[in-house]
Amino acid sequence: MPVPQTLPVNEVFYAFQGEGLFMGCAAFFIRLQGCPIRCAFCDSASTWDSKNGKRMRIDSLVAAAKKEPANIVVITGGEPAVHDLRALCQKLHAAGKRVHIETSGAFALRGKFDFITVSPKKKRPPLPKILNKADEIKLIIDSPAAIAYWLKRLPSPLPKKTKAILLQPEFSKHQDPRVLNAITRAVKTHGNSLPLRATVQLHKLYNADALDKRARK
Ligand code: SF4
Numbered sequence: 001m002p003v004p005q006t007l008p009v010n011e012v013f014y015a016f017q018g019e020g021l022f023m024g025c026a027a028f029f030i031r032l033q034g035c036p037i038r039c040a041f042c043d044s045a046s047t048w049d050s051k052n053g054k055r056m057r058i059d060s061l062v063a064a065a066k067k068e069p070a071n072i073v074v075i076t077g078g079e080p081a082v083h084d085l086r087a088l089c090q091k092l093h094a095a096g097k098r099v100h101i102e103t104s105g106a107f108a109l110r111g112k113f114d115f116i117t118v119s120p121k122k123k124r125p126p127l128p129k130i131l132n133k134a135d136e137i138k139l140i141i142d143s144p145a146a147i148a149y150w151l152k153r154l155p156s157p158l159p160k161k162t163k164a165i166l167l168q169p170e171f172s173k174h175q176d177p178r179v180l181n182a183i184t185r186a187v188k189t190h191g192n193s194l195p196l197r198a199t200v201q202l203h204k205l206y207n208a209d210a211l212d213k214r215a216r217k
Helices: 058-066 086-094 144-153 177-190 202-206 208-216
Strands: 006-016 026-032 054-057 072-076 098-103 115-118 136-141 164-169 196-198
Touching (some): 006 202, 136 144
Parallel strands (some): 164 196
């Protein structure tokens, strides 16, 4: 199969990474269209249909990333792993960028990545071989029960590559004391034997999208 030279794009933007171990770092984002998983709490449902969005040439995406000073390019979605990303990764690397991906882990990865975030979803659990490649595992916590549910399903022992298991409240619950207390308890109980980290979606607290759009006016 020839490697495709275009991808369906929802948006590209330059911001800071709002989640995970690179939280707060400058990054260029490529948000691709397409996700067959369709979680109830999805905050990017506009990405679900691969036919929507703009079909962009990979060269144009790389040129847009090169215009910004960020060393990191984050490929996200949607579920970016439904696409063949080999050409995009190769050209971003040739441009001197680090390539990060955010995936549910439910699909085989096609491309070379410098940092892999796996955020498992109940509706379509991750493939063990992808979970084993995760640099960080981001668990979306929508109820106290979700913590035990996911901790039981993670590989044991954890792959050496996995530096953190992030407990991130689903955003509509980010001020729910039941969820926040459960995350706190989990970190206190298991955080010395597992690399658990309590976290948030920093960009949403900053409302960084709105700030950025105002700054560009
Ligand atoms: S996997 Fe991610 S993009 Fe897909 S529906 Fe779930 S939250 Fe949304």
